[in-house]
Amino acid sequence: MKWHILIGFLTAGAAVVLLGIIALNEPVRMESFSRSYHSRQIEEGARIFENNCRPCHGPQGEGSPLAPALNTSSLFNGERLTAVQFNGTLEDYVKGVVSSGRPVPSEGANYPQRMPTWSQEFGGPMRPDQIESVVAFVLNWEERALAAAEPTPVTGEPMMGTDIQIELPPGDAERGRALADGTLGCTVCHSLTPVGPAWAASGDQPGLTERAALRVEQADYAGEAGTPEQYLIESVADPNAYLVPGFTANVMPVNFADRITLQQMADLMAYMLSFR
Amino acid sequence: MAMLKNLSKYVPEMFRPHLPVLDDLKQKGPKKALQHLADDVVTRVTAGLSIADVRGVLRDDPAPRPNPRLTPHAEGFWLHMKPTYYHNLVDGLYPTFRLGWLATFFFAWEIVTGIYLMIFYTPSPLVAYENMLGILSNVPFGRLMRDTHKLGGELMIITVVLHMLRTFITGSYKRPRQFTWATGGLLLITTLFVSFFGYLLPWDQLSLWAVTIGASTAEATPLIGKQMDLLVRGGPEIGANGLLRAYLLHVIVIPLVMVITFGVHYYKVIIHGHSLPPGHEPIGEDSARKVPMDRRTYFMPKILTRELAYVFALVAILVLASAFNWGYHAPLEPHADPLVTPLHTTSPWYFLWIQGMMKMGDKLLFGVFIPFMVILPTIVVWPYMEVGPSRLYGHRRIGLSIAATSLIGAAVLSYMGTPWFAVTSSPDQEAVASLLPQTSPGPLRLAPWDEILYGTYEASRWQQAPSTTLQGLLRTFDREMEHVRADQRYLSPEGFMIIEDWQIDLKKVTLRVTWTDGDTGEPGEYFQTQYLHRHSDYGQGE
Numbered sequence A: 001m002k003w004h005i006l007i008g009f010l011t012a013g014a015a016v017v018l019l020g021i022i023a024l025n026e027p028v029r030m031e032s033f034s035r036s037y038h039s040r041q042i043e044e045g046a047r048i049f050e051n052n053c054r055p056c057h058g059p060q061g062e063g064s065p066l067a068p069a070l071n072t073s074s075l076f077n078g079e080r081l082t083a084v085q086f087n088g089t090l091e092d093y094v095k096g097v098v099s100s101g102r103p104v105p106s107e108g109a110n111y112p113q114r115m116p117t118w119s120q121e122f123g124g125p126m127r128p129d130q131i132e133s134v135v136a137f138v139l140n141w142e143e144r145a146l147a148a149a150e151p152t153p154v155t156g157e158p159m160m161g162t163d164i165q166i167e168l169p170p171g172d173a174e175r176g177r178a179l180a181d182g183t184l185g186c187t188v189c190h191s192l193t194p195v196g197p198a199w200a201a202s203g204d205q206p207g208l209t210e211r212a213a214l215r216v217e218q219a220d221y222a223g224e225a226g227t228p229e230q231y232l233i234e235s236v237a238d239p240n241a242y243l244v245p246g247f248t249a250n251v252m253p254v255n256f257a258d259r260i261t262l263q264q265m266a267d268l269m270a271y272m273l274s275f276r
Numbered sequence B: 001m002a003m004l005k006n007l008s009k010y011v012p013e014m015f016r017p018h019l020p021v022l023d024d025l026k027q028k029g030p031k032k033a034l035q036h037l038a039d040d041v042v043t044r045v046t047a048g049l050s051i052a053d054v055r056g057v058l059r060d061d062p063a064p065r066p067n068p069r070l071t072p073h074a075e076g077f078w079l080h081m082k083p084t085y086y087h088n089l090v091d092g093l094y095p096t097f098r099l100g101w102l103a104t105f106f107f108a109w110e111i112v113t114g115i116y117l118m119i120f121y122t123p124s125p126l127v128a129y130e131n132m133l134g135i136l137s138n139v140p141f142g143r144l145m146r147d148t149h150k151l152g153g154e155l156m157i158i159t160v161v162l163h164m165l166r167t168f169i170t171g172s173y174k175r176p177r178q179f180t181w182a183t184g185g186l187l188l189i190t191t192l193f194v195s196f197f198g199y200l201l202p203w204d205q206l207s208l209w210a211v212t213i214g215a216s217t218a219e220a221t222p223l224i225g226k227q228m229d230l231l232v233r234g235g236p237e238i239g240a241n242g243l244l245r246a247y248l249l250h251v252i253v254i255p256l257v258m259v260i261t262f263g264v265h266y267y268k269v270i271i272h273g274h275s276l277p278p279g280h281e282p283i284g285e286d287s288a289r290k291v292p293m294d295r296r297t298y299f300m301p302k303i304l305t306r307e308l309a310y311v312f313a314l315v316a317i318l319v320l321a322s323a324f325n326w327g328y329h330a331p332l333e334p335h336a337d338p339l340v341t342p343l344h345t346t347s348p349w350y351f352l353w354i355q356g357m358m359k360m361g362d363k364l365l366f367g368v369f370i371p372f373m374v375i376l377p378t379i380v381v382w383p384y385m386e387v388g389p390s391r392l393y394g395h396r397r398i399g400l401s402i403a404a405t406s407l408i409g410a411a412v413l414s415y416m417g418t419p420w421f422a423v424t425s426s427p428d429q430e431a432v433a434s435l436l437p438q439t440s441p442g443p444l445r446l447a448p449w450d451e452i453l454y455g456t457y458e459a460s461r462w463q464q465a466p467s468t469t470l471q472g473l474l475r476t477f478d479r480e481m482e483h484v485r486a487d488q489r490y491l492s493p494e495g496f497m498i499i500e501d502w503q504i505d506l507k508k509v510t511l512r513v514t515w516t517d518g519d520t521g522e523p524g525e526y527f528q529t530q531y532l533h534r535h536s537d538y539g540q541g542e
Helices: A003-057 A079-083 A090-100 A128-139 A142-147 A173-181 A208-217 A228-237 A262-273 B002-010 B020-028 B030-045 B051-058 B068-075 B099-119 B128-138 B142-169 B178-198 B205-220 B225-233 B240-272 B299-323 B349-358 B363-385 B397-417 B427-433 B442-446 B459-464 B468-486
Strands: B085-087 B296-298 B455-458 B490-503 B506-517 B523-533
Touching (some): A003 A128, A003 B490, A079 A090, A208 A228, A208 A262, B020 B030, B030 B051, B099 B142, B142 B178, B142 B397, B178 B363, B205 B225, B205 B363, B225 B240, B427 B490, B459 B490, B468 B490, B468 B506
């Protein structure tokens, strides 16, 4: 037998065996690719969320005064779907809301802005695959959101109200920081850098305390505060009293006066005054 | 049998079917009759070879007399264009190296795999990328077909170029084979372009930007530049129209031109015979068609069985090359995004020489005029300009020197086309790209997920990182930071890697370079974030 005939037979056999091995392995390989692609969607979704959704929904989807929490058990245990009377799957619900936005807020919610439309189909900036990536990322919160206990503190403490001359109890800056970063979600908006709130001194901008002092002295200042402390309280409790040039009304939620206690305001004040 | 006989009694003569095999059955019995039938079928299919003849060919037996192996050449369609015998001087590896045959094999392979892929592909930006994912995740043999289609295409380009070089070196383009060479030149150009337009079809970042760079040269065409640009891209930027055009060019227009050109090319090869190695015939004579009886190598059995062996061997090699995760896999990057240009993006490697030339200056001169109006046309018409009769290597020093210089020139220009030549980029971005490149997965995405531990690390203190993986990554980062430190504009630069827990099975990795601007004293920062999922599993063939 000539060498090329031998090689022909051997390689033909080898090709058949290889194709057989591939055929046997295909289901596993296809499964593995699907899983890894889903994982990459989550990665991509995280990036998109950070750049587009974080300003309102918070870095970890914990929600803010501007938009509801996503990283929360009520989204995953069916409460939210029941509340909006949506009969489809959660995935479809999230995809629909991300794609076409929200013309009206959920009942009882009082967010200053509507959810914008994100899909190119509805005039937004995102391609279909980007929408799906964001949805994959949001749904990936399920396990932790369901695991996290959600205590709802009910206290009879006095609320803040809109009186900016009220006397505050002694505050604790550490607790204030926890409020700003967590429960109240102030730093969701009040941040310009990847780390820390924009209240710190940076560049030619002085710290928050200094800024407040300058503000009340300004000629165009239209609010009622006489001291830097009063100005800070006013900014939280009655934010439309004076608008810093460049900002529009109602972006800062107007309902903090009814949402935070006197003690919380004091803690926040202690925290804010720490930025000199 | 008995029934048939009885039946025939009742059916009038003119309606009785006459099947020779029934007569055979009657006369010789079932075994003999079936053998006869099989033999008949094989003889018809092979256009003249009985089963015994086929077996003789495959066993490499000497030809019987009269030789039935010549009949398929005379009567069959497929073999009528194959010569019955070759000169045994062209039967060895030298002088042809089988390169033309190999290019033909790859072309056939591309058609087979290409048709398979076409079944699962729609040329629309809305679904093209999703189709790629479908081919990889939901089509049996999808990855194999995609990978070997890409691999076969790239190997075809290499083979065609080597084939041209070989033909040039042995002087086989000379009289009377000038036209064969010219059609070969057209085949080279069409091979490059068919591959180029195929590049766009996956609709990922790699394809969009490689083709965008290539298509931008069309804009430099004199007088009708704008029209050419619009024609190629199908709009101001490549979108649905551009993708559809690339698809049609890739699957219909260019392949059709190639099939026709190849037909002419091969017809000319056979009409003139394979040229003998230089030095085996007197200068100026062509004796390829005058083959003495004792110097003939017949197509059957030797060449046929050898080519069959090549086919099986090549199929086995191509399948093996892409069968497992360690093999060759066609890249698939994130979805095409006209708004985001990846760092280090290039045209396809076989057009890097043009990109290299364009860096030397004028786009019109170096991007359009020289490559498409000087170099490629010169290749096509070369045999009509260089008409020296001698094919001897010693007599063709100038021609061979030009070939060698062109080769070196192409290599140098291709290098110049890469991002490592004359592309100004900021060293801070380069440092981050050393771990997070934008045109391939890169070290960070490929690193074992479990060993990327939470914390904030400094590149310069890579030795203190808690895992060897992190040490390796930070060391790579730190090495690239050397370029930042060497740059006067960056004062006290630092490289950081910050790894945070982000979601279940998801980590956030921030690569951050900070410095103080040498001129203004302002603090500077560049950072990039990559989220890493436990199962994203880069590098498994995409």
